[in-house]
Amino acid sequence: MDDLTLSAVALASLLGLLLLRVPVGVALGGVSFIGIWIMVGSKSAWGILTAVPYDFIASWTLSSVPMFLLMGYICFHSQLTDGLFRIARAWLSWLPGGVAVASVGAAAGFSAVTGSSVACAAAMGRIAVPEMLNSNYDKGLAAGTVAAAGTIGSMIPPSILLLLYGIYAELPISQLFIAGLLPGLLTAFLYSAMIVARVKITPSLAPPDTVDVTWSDRWSAFGHAWPVLALIIGVFGGLFAGVFTPTEAGAVGALLSFIIGFAQRTLTLDKIVLAVRETITTTAAIFVIAIGAVLLTKFLALSGFTDFIADIVVEGQASQLILIMGTMCVLFFLGCFLDPIGIMLLTLPIFLPAMERLHIDLIWYGVLMSTETIFKGILWFLVADIFCVVLLIAFPEITLFLPRLLA
Numbered sequence: 001m002d003d004l005t006l007s008a009v010a011l012a013s014l015l016g017l018l019l020l021r022v023p024v025g026v027a028l029g030g031v032s033f034i035g036i037w038i039m040v041g042s043k044s045a046w047g048i049l050t051a052v053p054y055d056f057i058a059s060w061t062l063s064s065v066p067m068f069l070l071m072g073y074i075c076f077h078s079q080l081t082d083g084l085f086r087i088a089r090a091w092l093s094w095l096p097g098g099v100a101v102a103s104v105g106a107a108a109g110f111s112a113v114t115g116s117s118v119a120c121a122a123a124m125g126r127i128a129v130p131e132m133l134n135s136n137y138d139k140g141l142a143a144g145t146v147a148a149a150g151t152i153g154s155m156i157p158p159s160i161l162l163l164l165y166g167i168y169a170e171l172p173i174s175q176l177f178i179a180g181l182l183p184g185l186l187t188a189f190l191y192s193a194m195i196v197a198r199v200k201i202t203p204s205l206a207p208p209d210t211v212d213v214t215w216s217d218r219w220s221a222f223g224h225a226w227p228v229l230a231l232i233i234g235v236f237g238g239l240f241a242g243v244f245t246p247t248e249a250g251a252v253g254a255l256l257s258f259i260i261g262f263a264q265r266t267l268t269l270d271k272i273v274l275a276v277r278e279t280i281t282t283t284a285a286i287f288v289i290a291i292g293a294v295l296l297t298k299f300l301a302l303s304g305f306t307d308f309i310a311d312i313v314v315e316g317q318a319s320q321l322i323l324i325m326g327t328m329c330v331l332f333f334l335g336c337f338l339d340p341i342g343i344m345l346l347t348l349p350i351f352l353p354a355m356e357r358l359h360i361d362l363i364w365y366g367v368l369m370s371t372e373t374i375f376k377g378i379l380w381f382l383v384a385d386i387f388c389v390v391l392l393i394a395f396p397e398i399t400l401f402l403p404r405l406l407a
Contacts, residue, residue, distance in 0.1 A: 003039060006303035010035040014296075014346075024342035025285070028292025034301040039302055048298055053291050060247060061167055065115075066283040067250030068158040071235075071257045072114020073275035075217060075228060076123045077259035083225035085127045086110040090213055090221040092192075097199035099135055100145040101192045103128035104167055108188040109225075112232045113253065115160035115252040116282065117340065121150025138205040141198070148191055148381040154340050155370050156184035157236065158250065164290060165366045168348055173246040174239065175403045179367050182398050186391065190384040204385035227260045240406065286341060293345030300349050310353040320358050324368070324393060327351050331369065344369060367399045368392050 010031050017027040037045035056062075075081050088105035092098050108123045114120060125146045132142035154161045157177035166173040199206045222229075235253040238244050244252060261267030300306045313323060327347070334343045355365055368389065392398055 003303040004305060004308055006038060007036060007300060007303040010299065022339060023288075024339070025290075025292040025348070027107065027287035027294050028346065033296035035299045036295075036302065039299075049295070052294050056291055056294050057287060059167060061163075061173065062287075064158070064173075064247045064250030065160060065163060065286060066279050067254045068115045068160065068163075069282050070275060070279045071117070071231075071250065071253040072110075073118045073278050074254065074257040074261055074272070075110070075113050075231070076119055077271040077275050078257075078259060078264065078267040079405065080227050080231075080257070080264065080266065081106070081110045081113070081123050082127055084228055085124070085131075087221040087225040089131070090218045093209040093211060093213055095192075096197055096203070096208075097137075097141070097195040098209050099128070099132050100141060100195045100199075100206060103132070103145050104149045104152075104188050104191045104195070107146075108152050108156060109228065109232075110186065111156035111184065112158075112236065113228060113257070115158040115163065117151045117153040118282070120153035121146055124149055132206075135209065136207050141195075141205050144381065145191075145195065149188075151340075152184055152188055152191075153178045155187060155367065157239075158246070158253070160286065161344060161370050162366060163246070164286070164341065165344060165348070165369065167363050168290075168293070168345070169352060169366065171362055171366065175363055176263065176366055177246060178240065178402045178406060179363050179399045181402060183367050183370075183388070183392055185232065186398065187385070187388050190369070190388050191356055191381060194381060194384040200276060214349065229265060231256050231260060241400070287341055289345055293349065296346070297349040306349060306353040309350060310357045313354040314357050319334040320360055323354060323358060323395070324365075327366075328389060339379065342371070361396065361400065363403060364392075364396050366397045 014027055014031045017031065018024065033045055033049055036048055085102060085106040088109070089099060092102045092105060095101050103124055106128065107120055110120050110123050114123075129142050131144055132145070133139065153159070157180055157296065159177070159180055162176045162180050163173055165171070166176045195206075231253065234256055235249050238252065239246060239249040258267065258272075262270075331343060334346070340352035352362070355362060
């Protein structure tokens, strides 16, 4: 069996293992290790397996992953994010489906203090779902809104997805963070517009909000949200102003979240232990998947598979648009049964060489990939997601405007 055939068999086996629900990191690492063993022998395979985890984890930039996660979990467990929902509801409750729209707005705000879509969905689920059910919202709308809104955390900085993409593709993390801001806000706007349209068509999905909100209530709501707003301004104001790097921003954000939590008297020792435990668990899961992806990259490079795919794209004179649409279809399919980080790290070793051959802007593609990989089969929000992808492809400046402006 030649190396290219071996790599094709390995990728088919990998997909089969994923369909059997084998953990992504285990499947990536196991298939890659066996493939390398067959190609270059056991001694070299064990040598690569020994070196890769250390070489990857030793990256200083990766230290921001647990720091951003810790910042989000501290804010979540000390209930600092509750004020975001209050202010969003105070200003948006007049809209059709206003509580659901407020959930999207609050999720967008919470995304700025955590890079985890899981933490974002959990926070909004605890706050927003009971509010919607108490207001007699349709259960499907309530659950779908929170599930979709939580995925905004994959785009708005500090996005763990964009952070890992930047490390893998060797791109400036700060530019990726800036580039993800407008597409993330665009996604939140389209989700909100979809909710309003659905409720307009079917009013029974969301009865009008009976709470009488005055202008005084709207302005006073800022008093409940100031801790998180101060955290966002402190972290990203310093990051985008160049006061500290993205790696340092994670540590600054975690420290500020502790200080604000103690000042608000909502942070206890038990909550700190819980936040740290969740941070360690999530970080370990991310790193295992990432190490498996790096092993897959080594395997595909040794077999020549990535160069083979890139040569096919170039020799076949595929246009940038055809290549982008093809990768989006693959990501859409994988998004039905894999988590976003697993999808990205699984496909990057195959996609990136072809993107580089066609001179596609990798910062733009990274944000586009983050948009595509958050599809989770939520039917009502699918149209909004597809429309967002079409806009980002048709108008790349939505993604690249802020990075170029600040550069």
